[in-house]
Amino acid sequence: LGDKMMAGRFVGSTDPIMEMLSASITVDQRLSEVDIQGSMAYAKALEKAGILSKTELEKILSGLEKISEEWSKGVFGVIQTDEDIHTANERRLKELIGDVAGKLHTGRSRNDQVVTDLKLFMKNSLSIISTHLLQLIKTLVERAAIEIDVILPGYTHLQKAQPIRWSQFLLSHAVALTRDSERLGEIKKRINVLPLGSGALAGNPLEIDRELLRSELDFASISLNSMDAVSERDFVVEFLSAATLLMIHLSKMAEDLIIYSTSEFGFLTLSDAYSTGSSLMPQKKNPDSLELIRSKAGRVFGRLAAILMVLKGLPSTYNKDLQEDKEAVFDVVDTLNAVLQVATGVISTLQINKENMEKALSPEILSSDLALYLVHKGMPFRQAHIAAGKAVHLAETKGITINNLSLEDLKSIRFVALLFHFPAQAGKIPLFKLSFPSFSTQFLPDRPCD
Secondary structure (H helix, E strand, O other): OOOOOOHHHHOOOOHHHHHHHOOOHHHHHHHHHHHHHHHHHHHHHHHHOOOHHHHHHHHHHHHHHHHHHHHHHHOOOOOOOOOOOOHHHHHHHHHHHHHHHHHOOOOOOOHHHHHHHHHHHHHHHHHHHHHHHHHHHHHHHHHHHHHHOOOEEHHHHHEEEEEEEEEHHHHHHHHHHHHHHHHHHHHHHOOOOOOOOOOOOOOOOOOOHHHHHHHOOOOOEOOOOOOHHHHOEEEEEEEHHHHHHHHHHHHHHHHHHHHHOOOOOOOOOHHHHHOOOOOOOOOOOOOOOHHHHHHHHHHHHHHHHHHHHHHHHOOOEEEEEEEHHHHHHHHHHHHHHHHHHHHHHHHHHHHEEEHHHHHHOOOOHHHHHHHHHHOOOOOOHHHHHHHHHHHHHHHHHHHHOHHHHHHHHHHOOOOHHHHHHOOOOOOHHHHHHHHHOOOOOOOOOOOOOO
């Protein structure tokens, strides 16, 4: 226990299995850079408070810069006694500058240190994720503008429902993802509260200038209560919750595209760059990219459920249980960055089959238009709905499409006088396009976005 932080309190060695269970360096070394940023800021605050001399501050800052360089070059040597990123950096700092390194932790606890590190990491990560997300939204909008004249059946319950524009389909996903982007922005604002200076739980007794810390680390404000600051992981739950919603939306988009890419639909073909083959069947072109996006959603859901279970029932202030937060955050950050870039690649490179989309249009999906036509002729909507439904049923019974019903067929249906006026050739593509002006559709661009 000689070189360990808490060696003065304990006698004898820690059980090796306990050390393995407690150690987090293999996970939290990803915080190396932000941990050094926090230490540099804290060293400046210690110098201002009179705890460090200017010479000591310069030695500490120089040593921390050297450690940062070692991490960036991949030459930092983690040793067995490095329990976590904080102890690893402090141990290396002592090796570089001697005992003055021990002054850096004055008044600071790993409790306020780690939550500060995690917030710094998440602020940076959210900016990167948001950039990838906005690129996906931009790709969807630009493609929608270019292919605005392509029409296909819209589906409810996976049954043909009404004709829609391909652009409306793309933009339905863009709108959902825009909400996700807004949520991430709101979370970043709530993360932007500095906990450093809270100590273990009771605050810092050294008159540390927290406004200096806030400015150095680019936080918007400082925490109001030290007990809450060291234990709150609301920002982790909020991030994982927002990530869960984002993955729900990406999974839905992936599922739609998987269905549309099947030979049974044939609406689109994925680029070879985002497809794989079969080890047995040479003809196969599998949408692995989309299937992986869909499956990764479950992974993110699991991370949220796990952290909620960790937090449930914890007493106030810091508990070792909170060590689980970082692995969840790191995994979800990596997952989002990967799937967003793949999704953008899929959308930008897929090829649509306009002919197959139009072939899938059938007169029956204009039944809503038929009912609305009758409404415009003065018929109550419920009666118009019944009349249109009877026409569809009769056509199905006779094994023909609704536009091929004869005059005698129409006479057998109530309200036939008004049905007479429904335009002929209902199955022709131009008439499907005439359906759109009847519906108010927002967020439908008529030109590519800038």
